Amino acid sequence: MKNPNIVILGAGYGGIMTAVKLQKSLGANDANVTLVNKHSYHYQTTWLHENAAGTLHHDRTRIQINDVVNTSKINFVQDTVTEIKPQEKRVLLENGELSYDYLVIGLGFEAATFGISGxxxxxxxxxxxxxxxxxxxxxxxxxxxxxxxxxxxxxxxxxxxxxxxxxxxxxxxxxxxxxxxxxxxxxxxxxxxxxxxxxxxxxxxxxxxxxxxxxxxxxxxxxxxxxxxxxxxxxxxxxxxxxxxxxxxxxxxxxxxxxAAGVRGNSLVEEAGFEANRGRIPVGDDLRPKGFEDVFIVGDCALIMNEETERPYPPTAQIAIQEAEHTAANLTRLIKGDSHLEPFEPDLKGTVASLGHNDAIGVIFDDKKLFGWSATAMKKIIDNRYLLKLGGIPLVLKKGKLNFFQ
Ligand code: FAD
Ligand code: NAD
Missing domain, CATH: 3.50.50.60 (FAD/NAD(P)-binding domain)
Known part of the structure; x- marks a missing residue:
């Protein structure tokens, strides 16, 4: 029997974390996994405001995909997705096309411009x-x-x-x-x-x-x-x-x-014909859109509801990473013949925002407020923790924010 093809679109938080987890949980004879991304690098979107202001060089923010993805296990295709055809189980790229048995969409966000003139x-x-x-x-x-x-x-x-x-x-x-x-x-x-x-x-x-x-x-x-x-x-x-x-x-x-006044999901996802809500695709607790058992959506393209507040969860890296880990585990179950998928529930750890490199604010563990140095340090811990998950200690040493007194 032929190995199933898993295609992951986008190497943002959602896409790259799905790939890194699958490379650990699946063997070469379980499935063919392909990761498609526009660039040869993954970037930490959460640092882009620093690159834009010029306070941090963009080379600190980007990570070459082959530094964290084992390309002998995962097939990396550097190309741009131009169309997703879920009815035909195909994805069109600028320079070719791919067919899939399972698709993971992690194409991220774009600016919502609300039709404002100019x-x-x-x-x-x-x-x-x-x-x-x-x-x-x-x-x-x-x-x-x-x-x-x-x-x-x-x-x-x-x-x-x-x-x-x-x-x-x-x-x-x-x-x-x-x-x-x-x-x-x-x-x-x-x-x-x-x-x-x-x-x-x-x-x-x-x-x-x-x-x-x-x-x-x-x-x-x-x-x-x-x-x-x-x-x-x-x-x-x-x-x-x-x-x-x-x-x-x-x-x-x-x-x-x-x-910086609003984001929506990547238009390609809406254009693929999934039912959309402000450019994001409502997914069930298995992170699949209604009617598509072979498609998983992670990160900012997915819309999941918070039952407590009856509002959608905000699109964040924190949730994208958790969705990716969850999807990789569910896909591994499916590939290994277990059709029971675990339901996803975000585990929100809080929100910390920088106010420049020497001040910050945050709320963690539901109600603990942080500001000043402790919030700045917490933000660095969050960033370093992500790098640790993605590429272990070598990546933390290479790209991490290790100076807690600056
Ligand atoms: P993205 O990170 O946007 O990645 C999408 C990937 O898909 C990119 O690699 C892109 O190159 C690729 N791609 C896109 N289109 C195509 C195509 N057509 N073909 C091939 N590849 C394609 N969230 C937090 O939780 N904490 C924070 O501190 C935080 N800070 C933020 C700071 C800033 C300045 C911004 C803008 C956002 C911040 N967010 C934060 C939100 C967070 O960055 C997003 O929720 C997160 O990036 C979503 O991850 P994603 O994987 O869905 O998409
Ligand atoms: P947002 O939608 O959260 O905020 C946009 C802001 O723009 C809102 O306050 C809105 O009232 C305002 N706005 C909208 N239209 C406007 C108009 N015409 N004129 C003036 N103001 C207008 O968008 P964001 O800040 O880009 O955040 C996107 C997502 O990324 C959110 O989920 C956010 O939580 C996440 N994020 C998190 C962090 C962090 O945790 N440190 C940092 C950045 C972004």
Missing amino acids: LKENAFTIGSINSARLIRQHIEYNFAKYNNEADKKQERLNIVVGGAGFTGIEFVGELANRIPELCKEYDVPREQVRIINVEAAPTALPGFDPELVEYAMNSLEARGVEFKIGAMIKEVTENKLVFEKDEQREEIETNTVVW
Whole structure:
């Protein structure tokens, strides 16, 4: 009998962790496992805001796939998925196609732009090594350009971040660290530079602990971040951003808008014909979409409901990793002839968010609040723990955040 083909799409948290777990749990004669990814590397999306601000080089964030995946056990295909055809059990790639017996989709997120005028064309997003590197270079270019023009343009030094969710807050935290360095390097007065975070909801970090939100805003404001709260972004052009606050229309001159105001699942998944909800695919507790016994969805493309709150779980790396481990175990059961799949339930350990490299906030174990050094240290522990799971101690030593006093 021929070995079943397992195809994993995407080497983000969900995809690569599924592959790494399967390479341990399945033997060469159990199944052929193929991992497909756009790039030769996996990147830690959770560090991209640091790369975008320029506080951490992107080579720290990316990990070559063949450093953690044993390519004699897992077939790695570097290619871009262009279409998923679940009815035909096929996946089309830019340079070929694959057929599968079991498919694991881990193609991650893309920016949700809500049809806002000019956003797609004129705003940057933090979504990959390429997009983060572009933001870093764009900001540096504007600093370099500023003193080379006779009419100094303020729009070059106004950096606007759309959305004060965790991505927006973590990014402005890094900018608050980075901007003074850039000012020194490019002879730009610090007071000339504005970092403006625009949030539509009545508070930053809506839904998060109010005391920690206040701590975060005070910490960031003290380092020069301005907040526009209750301000809905309406339009972005090449050199301005328009928002509405208290029914008034206001404009900020800027040629740097970084959109961090929402994500959705990769469009390819919706286009494949699975029933979708804001670009994410509702899956059962076996992580399979209704009607597709041979497809598993992990990470930001999957939508799972929290029965307690009756709301979807937020798309996070924490959940993506757990879904991947769970899916690898269930697939191993299936391949070894056990058709009983274990139900998945997220085990939420908490949330910790950085406010630059020397401050952070967090809630762990349901209600333990952290801020300052202890939260910063906890964030590094979380990051190092992931690297340990993925590639053991050698990977922690190579890529980990080991300096707890910086
Ligand atoms: P991703 O990590 O997005 O990976 C998707 C992979 O698929 C990528 O490797 C990509 O190259 C590949 N891919 C995409 N399209 C194609 C294609 N067509 N063909 C081939 N390959 C493709 N969550 C937390 O829990 N904690 C945090 O601290 C945290 N911090 C964050 C900070 C930032 C700045 C951001 C943006 C998000 C953060 N998140 C955090 C959320 C977290 O990063 C996501 O939930 C997580 O990345 C989802 O993992 P994933 O495996 O679904 O997808
Ligand atoms: P989000 O959806 O959590 O936050 C987006 C924010 O943008 C919201 O506060 C929303 O009110 C605001 N917004 C939406 N439209 C707007 C508009 N037109 N004008 C102004 N503001 C607008 O998105 P995110 O912050 O990118 O987070 C995505 C996911 O990644 C979440 O699940 C989050 O928990 C996770 N994440 C976690 C961490 C962490 O744990 N440290 C860090 C980053 C992201």
